[in-house]
Amino acid sequence: MLASLHDFISAAQLETRTLPLFGCPIPAGFPSPADDHLEGPFDLTRHLFRNPASTFLARVSGDSMTGAGIHPGDLVAVDRALRPGHGSIVVAVVEGEHTLKRLQLRAGQPWLVAENVRYPPLAVVHDMELVVWGVVTHVIHSLGHG
Secondary structure, eight states: OBSOGGGOEEGGGSOOOEEEEESSOOOSSSSOOOGGGEEEEEEHHHHHOSSGGGEEEEEBOSSTTGGGTOOTTOEEEEETTSOOOTTOEEEEEETTEEEEEEEEEETTEEEEEOSSTTSOOEEOOTTSOEEEEEEEEEEEOOOSOO
């Protein structure tokens, strides 16, 4: 589940923010990087939003996508300019209700598949209204520290 579509935040409305970026990969152990490895400012907004005019942020509610690393409270970047394909994680509107699921095409029929075994896949049959609203490109979540 997502917040209602009118609660989405447009990426075009966000201020540009730059952060320092280390010029070398950071090992998951020692040694720690030094300031002389800084590459320069990194525009996080530009990195996250390839198409700012068509990209929105939405907060996730529900646990149907935890297997894909998307948890309740996370923010997802949703790009409406991208064409969804088999395997894309999408914001879909089914029968007027929006949801976050993985799109699968099985024998030409669309299915919306959760990434949590507690939720069955949904076959989108011919009489159902389905609109794929956008493709999820990034997930932003806290690791629970602080």
